[in-house]
Amino acid sequence: MAKYKLFIEYNGGKYKGWQFQKDQKTVQGVLLGVAGTIFKNEKIDIQGSGRTDAGVHALEQIAHLEVNSDISPEILTLKFNDLLPFDCTVKKIERTHQRFHARHSAVKRSYIYQIATRKTSFGKDFVWWIKDELNVELMKNAALAFNGMHDFASFGAVDKGGEAKSTLVFINDVEVIQKGEMILIRVAGSHFLWKMVRRMVGVLVECGRGNLSKRKVKKFLEEYSDEPAKLTAPPSGLFLEKIYFEENEPVPELTPVINL
Numbered sequence: 001m002a003k004y005k006l007f008i009e010y011n012g013g014k015y016k017g018w019q020f021q022k023d024q025k026t027v028q029g030v031l032l033g034v035a036g037t038i039f040k041n042e043k044i045d046i047q048g049s050g051r052t053d054a055g056v057h058a059l060e061q062i063a064h065l066e067v068n069s070d071i072s073p074e075i076l077t078l079k080f081n082d083l084l085p086f087d088c089t090v091k092k093i094e095r096t097h098q099r100f101h102a103r104h105s106a107v108k109r110s111y112i113y114q115i116a117t118r119k120t121s122f123g124k125d126f127v128w129w130i131k132d133e134l135n136v137e138l139m140k141n142a143a144l145a146f147n148g149m150h151d152f153a154s155f156g157a158v159d160k161g162g163e164a165k166s167t168l169v170f171i172n173d174v175e176v177i178q179k180g181e182m183i184l185i186r187v188a189g190s191h192f193l194w195k196m197v198r199r200m201v202g203v204l205v206e207c208g209r210g211n212l213s214k215r216k217v218k219k220f221l222e223e224y225s226d227e228p229a230k231l232t233a234p235p236s237g238l239f240l241e242k243i244y245f246e247e248n249e250p251v252p253e254l255t256p257v258i259n260l
Contacts (some may be wrong), residue, residue, distance in 0.1 A: 004065040004073065005096040006031075006046075006080075011087040012057045012235070013125050019051045027052075027088060031063065034083040038076070039067050049102040049243040050109055053195060055235030057126065059112075059257065060091070062243040064102040108172060108244035110188040110251075113201045114237040116260060117181045123258045127182070128201075128237040134208030136178045142207035143174035143185075145217040146200060154220040155200055155228050156193025167193060176204065181260045183208075186241065188251075195232055202231030 008027070016024040020032065028048060035044045049062040071079075073093040080090040099105075115134070116127035153167040170190040177184050185204060187197050203220065206212040220228055239257055 001098070002067055002070040003096050003098055003100065004067075004076065005094045005100065005102070006063045006065055006090055007092040007094075008058065008061040008063060009089050009091055010058050010061070011125075012052060012055050014087060015054065017052055017054045017056070018048050018058075018061070027058075027061070028063075030085065030088055031080075034080055035065060035067070037083055038071075038079050039069055042068050047102050049106045050191070050240065051194075052240050053198070053235055053238075056238045056240065057257075058240040060242055061240055062102050062106070064096065064100060065093075102243075105245055106243050107247055108188055108190060109192065110186055110241045110244070111192070111197045112239045112241045112254070112257065113185040113187075113197065113233065114239070114257060115183040115185070115201075115205070117178075117183065118260065120260050123260060125236055126239075126258050127260075128234050130205060132209055134183060134205065135210065136176060136183060136208065138210065139183075139185075139204045139208040140176045142204055142212070142214040142217050143176050145214050145221065146171045146174045146187075150221040152193055152196055152221070154223075154225045155196045155203075157195040157229070169193065169196070174200070174204075175254055177254055179256055182256045184254055184256060186254050195229075198233040198235065198238060199228040199231060201233040201238075203228050205233065206231055 010027050016026050018027045020026055020028045031046050045066040046063050077090055077093045114127045116129040119129055149170045151167050152169045156167055172188040175186040185201055
């Protein structure tokens with residue numbers, strides 16, 4: 001039995017998320033279909049490090065592939081990319097050990113959210129354009145409330161797949177910066193509940209508008225509220241950035257995925 005580690009990027013705009021769904025186009029489903037063509041009549045398993053929502057993109061999703069055949073990673077990468085649609089790419093494949101699991105072996109995950117401060121003709125599928133002027137300093141200050149271990153029940157939706165049980169999540173860091181006409185938000189944590197990052201972004205945007213305070217953000221973490229759900233940011237601006245398998249892995253510089 002061979003086991004491979006896949007480094008995948010995708011434009012999630014035309015996918016119903018990562019997780020396989022019958023009669024729906026998903027990233028996992030497309031990868032399984034291509035793997036079935038490459039490894040005919042073989043048992044195949046592909047598992048990702050996390051599930052992205054419908055419409056959410058990935059700069060680097062990690063998955064593992066288990067199959068009986070042993071093909072060189074370079075040849076296998078070429079075979080995948082010859083068959084995958086244009087909006088899904090396997091950037092690299094490595095052989096890995098049998099104990100490696102894309103989800104269970106990960107220690108941290110990070111997402112980037114892009115907010116455009118002006119209308120864009122070319123990047124609208126990858127940003128959330130907000131017409132109102134946002135106070136980035138207020139957003140930075142409010143973001144500090146998320147750091148550490150908290151109950152994110154107010155920020156997570158009911159998980160249809162049933163994977164996430166506890167609503168306790170450890171957030172390593174939330175970074176908010178402005179670069180030119182783009183406001184970038186990076187959220188790094190142990191794992192994430194369904195829609196959690198988008199609701200965190202929506203709440204921070206309201207803080208930037210002056211409609212919510214850091215104190216109110218803390219209250220959302222102390223007792224359940226349905227208010228964050230009403231503020232859920234659209235999926236277009238969200239990117240799964242990186243999966244960490246070692247605590248001391250370097251954090252990349254926070255830069256726009258696209259430039260306005």
